[in-house]
Amino acid sequence: MEEEPIKIQIQIPTVKLGSQGLEVSKLGFGCMGLTGIYNSPMSEEAGISIIKYAFNKGITFFDTSNVYGPHTNEILLGKALKQLPREKVQLATKFGVVGVHKDGMIVKGTPEYVRACCEASLERLGVDYIDLYYQHRVDKSVPIEETMGELKKLVEEGKVKYVGLSEASSDTIRRAHAVHPITAVQMEWSLWTRDIEEEIVPVCRELGIGIVPYSPLGRGFFGGRGVKENLPANSFLIIIPRFTGENLEKNKILYARLENLAVKHICTPAQLALAWVLHQGDGVVPIPGTTKVNNLDDNICSLSVKLTEKDIEEISAAICADEVAGHRAPEHVEEYSWRFANTPYKNSNNLS
Ligand code: ATR
Numbered sequence: 001m002e003e004e005p006i007k008i009q010i011q012i013p014t015v016k017l018g019s020q021g022l023e024v025s026k027l028g029f030g031c032m033g034l035t036g037i038y039n040s041p042m043s044e045e046a047g048i049s050i051i052k053y054a055f056n057k058g059i060t061f062f063d064t065s066n067v068y069g070p071h072t073n074e075i076l077l078g079k080a081l082k083q084l085p086r087e088k089v090q091l092a093t094k095f096g097v098v099g100v101h102k103d104g105m106i107v108k109g110t111p112e113y114v115r116a117c118c119e120a121s122l123e124r125l126g127v128d129y130i131d132l133y134y135q136h137r138v139d140k141s142v143p144i145e146e147t148m149g150e151l152k153k154l155v156e157e158g159k160v161k162y163v164g165l166s167e168a169s170s171d172t173i174r175r176a177h178a179v180h181p182i183t184a185v186q187m188e189w190s191l192w193t194r195d196i197e198e199e200i201v202p203v204c205r206e207l208g209i210g211i212v213p214y215s216p217l218g219r220g221f222f223g224g225r226g227v228k229e230n231l232p233a234n235s236f237l238i239i240i241p242r243f244t245g246e247n248l249e250k251n252k253i254l255y256a257r258l259e260n261l262a263v264k265h266i267c268t269p270a271q272l273a274l275a276w277v278l279h280q281g282d283g284v285v286p287i288p289g290t291t292k293v294n295n296l297d298d299n300i301c302s303l304s305v306k307l308t309e310k311d312i313e314e315i316s317a318a319i320c321a322d323e324v325a326g327h328r329a330p331e332h333v334e335e336y337s338w339r340f341a342n343t344p345y346k347n348s349n350n351l352s
Helices: 044-057 072-081 111-125 144-156 170-179 200-207 218-223 245-264 269-278 293-304 309-318
Strands: 014-016 023-025 061-063 090-095 097-101 104-107 130-135 160-166 182-188 210-214
Touching: 023 090, 044 072, 044 293, 072 090, 072 111, 090 111, 111 130, 111 144, 130 144, 130 182, 144 160, 144 170, 160 170, 170 182, 170 200, 182 200, 200 210, 218 245, 218 269, 245 269, 245 309, 269 293, 269 309
Parallel strands: 061 090, 090 130, 130 160, 160 182, 182 210
Antiparallel strands: 014 023, 097 104
């Protein structure tokens, strides 16, 4: 008879995110992939079921955006929320990306747009408040003070509890924080995307802002996506430079190193990559996404992987960010990130 795999019961701790009183589970759940993008979209029933499963395991912090789908991701999460106790969930969504097209993104941060998006998200999610409302991408044509002014009003009206920014530069974070306290900054942060450590992380620590790393598993790379298994057809990964051609071949060497270290820590490479992010500080709450219950269980178990300072150094050195081949996003997406805050848009941004 085959032995049953050992299932460890993990108690997911609650941590403070930012300094305004928000408390979330130390591990969040990124819902983006539930409506396609990396894999084919799953059924609505399966999507709702994995959200409920995550909640029952102790994950209470769920992340979506109006642009995922678009709209369908919020609708899905809204349906799942109907079956969960609202007050025990920390619901995060975002506004600001009107759309993504082949040459770039359309971003918008005018006060009227912020308000209209918030009201539409509340409707789609079927809730009367959003716990954490992020500006998804900063609109360089609108002073951040104007966008924040409207967000502040939404907080005063009780429609939003806490405000966040995503892919904002340190200067934007400071200016925004002066208008209304920023609770969390959401950024790509993982073993192969570490550039926020130089300036953004210190600014967040100084201002008491929480950090929510997205793509903590390198969009699945650290789970073997593109290495152990081929990229699914139509996946967004096909246009990510790190997952293509020569870059991918070079990056496979990094994966092999992680795999070796995972043996030492008696865990999977994905768990080690996630544990590394989880060890970046108390106010750091990653939001890995998955469409599979087994992977979700593995991600929860990564909370039990304990790393010393020496381990963290060893892992960081093995997956040395300088050796990573290729950009983290296609150029037409990356130009809307914090790195390019002071560079004019190359591609047309106006839709209005
Ligand atoms: P994002 O934040 O952009 O969703 P991520 O969390 O870094 O990115 O990675 C998400 C990807 O990792 C998903 O495609 C997911 O694939 P499945 O839906 O097939 O699970 C994959 N993933 C998540 N957890 C994983 C795990 N424990 N092992 C392997 N792959 C995993």
